[in-house]
Amino acid sequence: MASSQQQQVQSMLKLDTKQSKRSTLLLEQPVTRQRRDKVSLSAFAFLFAEMIRYTQNRVLGIQDLETKLNELGQRVGVRVFELTMSREKTVRRETRVLQMLVYINSVVWRALFDKPADSLERSTENEDEYMITDNEPDILKYISVPKEMASFSPGAFISGIVESISVCCQCPARVTSHVVPAEGMPVRTVILLKFDKDVMEREKRLEAGKSK
Amino acid sequence: MIHSVFIINRSGGLIYNKNYNTHIAQLSSNEALIFAGTFHGIHALASRIAPTAKATGTKDTGIQTIDTKNFRLHCFQTPTGIKFIAATDLLHTRLTEALTRIYELYCDYALKSPFYNLEMPVRSDMFDAKLLQLVQQD
Numbered sequence: 207m208a209s210s211q212q213q214q215v216q217s218m219l220k221l222d223t224k225q226s227k228r229s230t231l232l233l234e235q236p237v238t239r240q241r242r243d244k245v246s247l248s249a250f251a252f253l254f255a256e257m258i259r260y261t262q263n264r265v266l267g268i269q270d271l272e273t274k275l276n277e278l279g280q281r282v283g284v285r286v287f288e289l290t291m292s293r294e295k296t297v298r299r300e301t302r303v304l305q306m307l308v309y310i311n312s313v314v315w316r317a318l319f320d321k322p323a324d325s326l327e328r329s330t331e332n333e334d335e336y337m338i339t340d341n342e343p344d345i346l347k348y349i350s351v352p353k354e355m356a357s358f359s360p361g362a363f364i365s366g367i368v369e370s371i372s373v374c375c376q377c378p379a380r381v382t383s384h385v386v387p388a389e390g391m392p393v394r395t396v397i398l399l400k401f402d403k404d405v406m407e408r409e410k411r412l413e414a415g416k417s418k
Numbered sequence: 419m420i421h422s423v424f425i426i427n428r429s430g431g432l433i434y435n436k437n438y439n440t441h442i443a444q445l446s447s448n449e450a451l452i453f454a455g456t457f458h459g460i461h462a463l464a465s466r467i468a469p470t471a472k473a474t475g476t477k478d479t480g481i482q483t484i485d486t487k488n489f490r491l492h493c494f495q496t497p498t499g500i501k502f503i504a505a506t507d508l509l510h511t512r513l514t515e516a517l518t519r520i521y522e523l524y525c526d527y528a529l530k531s532p533f534y535n536l537e538m539p540v541r542s543d544m545f546d547a548k549l550l551q552l553v554q555q556d
Contacts (some may be wrong), residue, residue, distance in 0.1 A: 250528040259530035320533035322515070350542035355533075 237292060244320070250349050258349075258360060268355060272362040272382070279366020286367060287374045290317045299375060303401060303409055305334055306375040310368055319344055319368070329398075334406045338368070338397040339386075347393050351385075359383045361395040370396055377405045420513075420553045421489065421505040423520065424450070426497030427537045430458030434540045439551050457481075461493065462500065483512075498520055516556055522550050 248256040252262055261274040290301065290313050300306040302361050315323040319340075328333035340361075349360050361383030378400040421442060425434035432454035437444055445453065461480045470479035484491040490510065494502045494517035502517045502524075527545035528534050534542065 248530070255530055255532035261465075262532070348526050348544070350527060350531045350533065350544050352541060353531050392547070 221328065236291065247344055250345060254360075254363070256346055256348070257363075268345065268358045271358060275360070275362035276366035276381075279363040279368075280370035281366075282363075283367035284374065286317060287316060287371045290314055293317075301376050302412070303377050303405065305335075305373065307338070307376055307399075309375075310371055311338060314367070314371060332400070334401045334403070336399045336401075338399070340364075340395050340397070341388075341391045341392055341405030343395050347397060349393075359385045359395065361385070362371075364395070365397050369398065371403075372399065378402050379405070419507055420510075420516070420556055421507070423549065423553070424454060424457075424501075424503040424505075425520075425524065425540065426501040426503065430455050430538065431537070433538065436546070436549065438550070457503065458501070461495070472492075482491045486522055492517060494518065494521065495545055500524075516552070522551065523552065 222262070224331060257269075257278060258275070261271055265271045265274055294313055300309050309325050311323045315321065323338050324341045325337075325339040327337045327339070329337060343361060343364065346360050346362075351358055351360070359382075365381040365383040369379065372379045372381065379401040381397060381399050386394050386397050388394050419439070421439040422437045422445075423434070424432060427433045432451050433448070434448045435445075435454075465478045476545035480495055481493050483493070485508075488508070489505055490508055491511040492504045492506065492510070494514060496502070500521075502520050504513055504517060504520075508512060523545060524540070527542050527548060528540045531542055534540065
């Protein structure tokens with residue numbers, strides 16, 4: 207009696223899993239699968255919009271909002287770093303500033319947004335500032351910031367991802383995002399990394415040691 | 419060419435109003451609101467008194483075009499009750515694809531923006547820019 211009931215339940219469960227086959231197997235698939243799976247941009251856009259609305263209800267200002275989004279991005283960044291490192295099968299983690307920036311520019315951006323970042327520049331005024339530019343970040347292109355919050359940049363989420371990766375690579379930095387519209391690119395976002403003083407000193411020492 | 423575009427929410431309030439032809443008389447904002455409410459009313463009336471609906475049992479789609487001597491008014495109602503209205507010259511007989519594209523732009527730049535509250539007026543620069551592009555293309 208019990209076994210036939212069990213069989214019935216099991217067959218019902220089997221029917222269930224068959225319909226949601228993809229979702230149950232997604233967590234069981236190997237990490238290093240060959241085919242790159244893509245998420246619908248619309249689905250993520252709705253989720254991201256809800257994330258921003260959720261944090262807006264819990265903060266008291268634009269700076270706070272950007273900090274909270276930054277924290278959310280940091281949680282993503284740690285996982286993205288581990289995943290990309292294991293998928294790329296790279297032997298060593300980058301600990302030098304320039305190599306880390308190139309890694310973020312190419313590997314991380316391609317893993318997240320399916321395209322490399324558009325440019326990597328070093329600031330001319332301050333030696334410890336670097337800028338990663340994305341001409342049209344897909345996840346931000348549907349967001350229209352109202353005029354009373356003009357200084358808010360939803361790219362704070364992306365800057366959180368970059369900040370946690372920089373911490374993982376032992377080059378901690380303060381990362382902020384700014385919207386710098388240019389010709390034909392109204393949502394051009396610049397991620398500004400300001401490295402800590404000890405990181406820059408360490409870089410100077412390593413450069414001096416190498417050239418010697 | 420498309421003279422103007424209106425978007426009416428499901429309760430009959432005007433949430434978007436844009437004029438693209440500067441050579442014709444402009445509607446004041448008050449007049450536009452009255453127009454939206456009136457149109458919402460007659461659209462509801464039309465879908466209810468349609469003779470075919472009672473016969474087949476399905477609900478009528480409501481007003482699709484209104485013709486006058488100088489222009490034509492097109493209406494596209496989404497399954498969620500939002501109406502997209504465009505006033506064009508008499509050359510356009512059916513504007514369904516353009517209105518569907520406007521619906522897609524609304525879904526993209528209004529609904530996916532965290533700063534947009536539903537049923538409120540649409541205030542999005544990206545939406546305005548993309549809509550202008552679409553109207554100029556036609």
